[in-house]
Amino acid sequence: MGGDGSKNKDSASLVKRRSLSCDQGFLSVPAQLVHHSVFRRSAQHREDPVSNQSRPSDSNPEGPRLEFISSFLPEFPQSFTGHKHLQILGFVAKGSFGPILKVKDVSTDETYAIKVLSKAEVLRNGVLQQSKEEVIIQRQVRHPFLLSLRDCWQSQSNLFIMCDYCSTGDLYTYWSLKGRFDERDVRVFAAELGSALGFLHDFGIMHRDVKMENILLTDKGHLRLTDFGLSRRLEHGDRAFTICGTIQYMAPEVLSGGPYSHAADWWSLGILLYALATGGFPLPAEADHGDMLSSVSECPYDMPDNLSPALAFLLIELLCKIPTRRLRCLELFQSQKFFHGMSFDSQLLQKSPIEPILELKNHPDRPERSMRGLSLDLLQNFECDLQNSPSNPADLSPT
Template sequence: MIAMLKTVNEKETKGLSTRLLSGSLSRLSLLSLKILVQQLYDRIKDSIASLEHIQYLKKKQQNYKLNEKTIDVPMTIFCHQNDRKRKVGRGSLRKSVWPVPRLEAIFLPEFSNNSRITEKDFLILNCIGKGTFGKIYRVCLKFDRNFLFAMKKQLKSEILTRNAIQQVKDEALVHKSLSDGVFIAKCYASWQSRTHLFTVLQYATGYGDLFMLWRDYGPFAEDTLRIYAAEIAFALDYIHRNNIAYRDLKMENIVLDLDGHILIIDFGFAKKLTNGERTRTVCGTLQYMAPEIAKGKFYGREVDWWSYGVLLHVLNTNSYPFPNRDVTSHIELRYDSYNTPCCEPMLVDLFNKLLSVNIERRIHTFAQVKSHPFFESVNWDDVALKKLVPFAHIEELQRCPSCNSLYDKSVSDFNTTDEEENWAAFEEEYEFNSDDYFHDELQ
């Protein structure tokens, strides 16, 4: 590429030089000669700048693999692009003046109004998801399409209408604080335009999410379940050690990389709980909701281990542990009639202890999970280093796309969609006070 650029620039420069010489010999006016000299100077300057930029990128290529599997990208690689002089689009806020307009200020500092990168640095490839306030796109850098990202684009007017300003700010803040986690999808940057909020996230280029894998290959055998259970537990422990309750663990919020390793996404319900703080906000996905959340009791980070138990139960048995498939509200949830599944005794014991309605008898810490006999064969150092390969077991199974189809009720008791307790459901059914909902009540 550099050689091609040199050839092109040499031809262009040579042409200008020839014209300059010819102009001199033809006794052109002094003004004409001055213009030609300036053009020659500008071309040389642009060529040097282009060569320096390409050399910079090639140097980066030596440190990072430029293929779809490499998603852990330093944002400076395209921040460098913005160091070059260019026109700022109308949607950019990098020329904001003081005082900052309210529509910008209310989203600061989580969403910068003076970002070195903007949406104009990316090329949208396709839409990969739709959220409450906007869509999520698969994107790449315009000047280097080997790097793939997920970009969340949220409409400010919709956020304001739903009174969810603090919710989206908290999500961005929490996600950024957790981005160094081994099994956490990285949050690279967030900024705002006059009309939208933008967040650039790590894009997982694997199978999709855990739900898709389970749908095509489930139920998971114990060896496969053990690997995924270990990675999810490791991720939850990292989240909890950062004093955060995740509150929405489910298959759809776990995506897979090329080797089948997990990445936790979507921190919309995550809550910072420090110094023993507890909350009693009702939120999450109904079928995964812990009893203390549904009953409006104060709770802490331990509720995530209940959801963890439900998740493992579904992956292994193709059914929820409790008869809550048709509920549409947390007040309808039932936590009785639990039937012990027919599986290996150690796994039965793990389910029973994770899904005990009595929290005093329930497993609710990572230390308790690690010490359970079901994980006796797991080397947790290998888990952290991603040495366990879940796809090694998955590939031995026969793909069966219809086995866990949500529309095949004969083999699955799942609804077409999981009912979720969020601000929209409350607004529609309960006419709740949005301030009370979004500003968790702490004791």
């Protein structure tokens, strides 16, 4: 979160979104107590729409306002003065249910990105439990290649998720400027993102929206996977059925409505690496998931001749249409010939900067590319009840 970009409308993100419900209640756990810890979940966890019982009701004897607050507890605690030192610096991107803002904590001089979700929109779209799941997952995992959660809270009208701010931007912006990356740089990106996915899967977490727009970059050009809005916890052996994600990255088993598992994330990684190395996607995005499934089913996924045999073989392994035969675990991923002689140690991977990213950071077209047609008009009807927020949307400038 916090890169200089927005959701790519052309990629048909969020094809079909459902919320999660669970037989057990969710509990908030301080991040420092669960660093790299393993959590369990009920095997009966299902993907069902949120019940109307979770919505505020005027018949509540305590009043609709109290219920409008309690519905989001305990994952989003109510905050009155705890964030009075935050100063809004700009408008970073448009999220699904509100803007993503760049803010500064004037007491510490630290800069963060805040994802704002309108409570009314969250309830109207039936994604209350999914919004809670998003912050639960981010609280419970810490990894060098995942964007870190700093805090989350609620006001009367909105939910706030505060994460680190990555001023360099998102990978999609740089890919659109460069066209294709050298295999040496693709190898580093692949190792970092593969490490992040392997870590998440060991915790039973599927990301379900791996794409370049959700990869932010540090000041040295190394990646941070972000946006857990579609993620869910799924123990090994369980299956999911919700059609969700970004259509060009969705595995065939996801496009067909399941069942699918963590192997779908590795397919998305294969599509991403293919695009980075070749400058284009294997297939153009279709209008809906049915048409996309037909295209994916018919596509042979032949590798371009300009790819090295080692990279071509890795992509073939990742883009296997049969999930049980697909490369779908970190150990096998690391053993690929493409990574021969390379360390997967996070500190070593980040030691050297990614030169193409640093060279393009000051490209004159980067600000416009990063906004991707985003306009402040999208904020005209948005009420941001964050402390020290501007009096009107026009006071927010793109960053």
